[in-house]
Amino acid sequence: MISEKMQGFVKNSSAIRAMFEEGKKLAAQYGPENVYDFSLGNPNVPAPAEVKDAILDIINNENPVLVHGYMNNSGFEDVRKTIAEHLNAQYHSRYSEKNILMTVGAAGGMNVILKTFLNPGDEVITFTPYFGEYRSYVGNYGGVLVEAATKEPAFEPDLADFAAKITNKTKIVIINSPNNPTGVVYSERTLVEIAEILYEKQALLKQPIYLLSDEPYRELAYDGVKVPWLPGYYLNTIVGYSFSKSLSLPGERIGYLVLPNEITDFEDVASAANTANRILGFVNAPSLMQRVAAKCLDAKTDVAFYDENRQLLYNALTEDGFTCVKPQGAFYLWVKSPEEDEKAFVFKAKERNLLIVPGSSFGCKGWVRIAYCVSHETVKNALPKFKSLAEEYGLGK
């Protein structure tokens, strides 16, 4: 009795989530210490101390009718103002509360934007590999996800392919940098060229093309790499942000959209996005967590923690003979499967209780993703398992 569309969605349902559920089963069977679950981007680093302090402060000192009550569907005005000012201090922008819409995580924000813009048949371009949920989000509104290539081994966008994929159906381009699943941070040069292409195509096709920058990993960059602020390169940019990773609050579903004044039809878009947030059933971002986030904008997650895992894993797996992309951001290691069918490789890994995700979940066969937002212990204990996998494939000889 479920809808035809949902039958497709269920069938193609998230391999990541399936692996996460599998991990919990295996942990119950073998003991959690004997299962190495690298499936999900679920931070093992606790929320920074500021989060607990903020919750206690708000619960003890603010009016509960306000804290837990309805507000404008776009979020509390004081929270939005604080976030706008925080961005202004970082990026020399001039945002006000009107440019911020609080969302149910980045996933909620993306659905709001896609609902706002997409007519059935409209195209949304993104670069492979990409977070597989984009396909569902775009499909929710009858849109078509169009894949543009990246170039190995750096996994930076293939700009010629990108330009060729833009048509008069293209309404939105999604960029995700630092990237899930590769850990690549697109270079400033790449972004300048993407902006040039988009400006040219806008002029040629006589229609706006919006860039949607999906930035849950903005603060997670290593080796001093700077993550460029996309609205500084292309005016028609909307930013989707989440506190899931920066404050280790993935379950709380709290994030925001930045809708700059400079985007085409700003007033209409802001008003429609506010309505979309309401009618999609989000209504508003969770109220307490809005207020918590505003108090924790300067709090930092423990990047050094992830960096230690990154070094450990990258160095060990490279030494084992695996081909890996060295991550510059996020907390994912992108590894070439030693056999063409990466699902077979994932299956062999699972026989060792190593849970990793096949690249086909990200529109990129032949590779796998290892989410290293786990404890150091899990990484260390998993290394001999990866080594034995490498040996089974005769790598590193």
Next chain:
Amino acid sequence: MISEKMQGFVKNSSAIRAMFEEGKKLAAQYGPENVYDFSLGNPNVPAPAEVKDAILDIINNENPVLVHGYMNNSGFEDVRKTIAEHLNAQYHSRYSEKNILMTVGAAGGMNVILKTFLNPGDEVITFTPYFGEYRSYVGNYGGVLVEAATKEPAFEPDLADFAAKITNKTKIVIINSPNNPTGVVYSERTLVEIAEILYEKQALLKQPIYLLSDEPYRELAYDGVKVPWLPGYYLNTIVGYSFSKSLSLPGERIGYLVLPNEITDFEDVASAANTANRILGFVNAPSLMQRVAAKCLDAKTDVAFYDENRQLLYNALTEDGFTCVKPQGAFYLWVKSPEEDEKAFVFKAKERNLLIVPGSSFGCKGWVRIAYCVSHETVKNALPKFKSLAEEYGLGK
């Protein structure tokens, strides 16, 4: 540039929300004590003490990686189990965690169910007057909302009209009792007859028809009125619940769906609803509030507080000469407009800083809704304004 569908949604956007925003502007202009905002179902009663205690207990004693982390998209298993057992104790049911899906409020839950079931063109029946957002929720998935009548003055369903509206396109029937906006609690007799009609039509049309019971006001009933538990009358019933009113947490977006084993295709539906929760961008219900809700299932909101407002308003307005439905549940007073065009009446009320919502927002012209989830003071201070309105219309003479 916004989508054609969104242009329609924005144009028909919620009059309730517009009035709520207007109220905030008027409050800034005239002082909050001089504005009588009866627009929104935003409880003025603070959350019960158990909520604060639960938050402090969880934040001080539970592992933050668990509390704020991802879990199964359907919610924490222990939370779902606790809720199932709580329902079992009340309704002699045999639910387990498999029958509970934690949602982003009732609005999130309804969107999950409509996404799960609706093919474009499928019909969803509800009784007028109804919460206007149903039209948007159904429209999100290409469904068609079909209105079945109620009979004045009791505003109980017109069963002949209901039976006539059921076709082979009917997939879902939405019931909302205690009802927003009328405050009516549908009688047990009505529900028995609705169930009979549905069983007959299922047999005749050889297809399942699901009943979706939208129950944010389940605990809010007066004068000892009992709110029947719909799965006890009709097996194909899904219940959508929210803690917004029972725990005064509307901004927190926390609720759940009950998917009984007895519904047609239970396994498919549960699996699809889990997927829908994820891909619509909810991902999961806010994690801390899931855990808070599970600890506060026995907490009660202050029904006596609402009852006092109910009596005050109902008695005064009836004495003024207004025709009112005496609410048996929820916190809305449904009042007949003294002129045919209730929007003109709403406008005259607004001239006195009385903010109320036109019945056309609920598919029922000629009536207005007064949300009395406000302070006693607001009610008391508003009474002379209502009296002067009545006098302007020459009522009660």
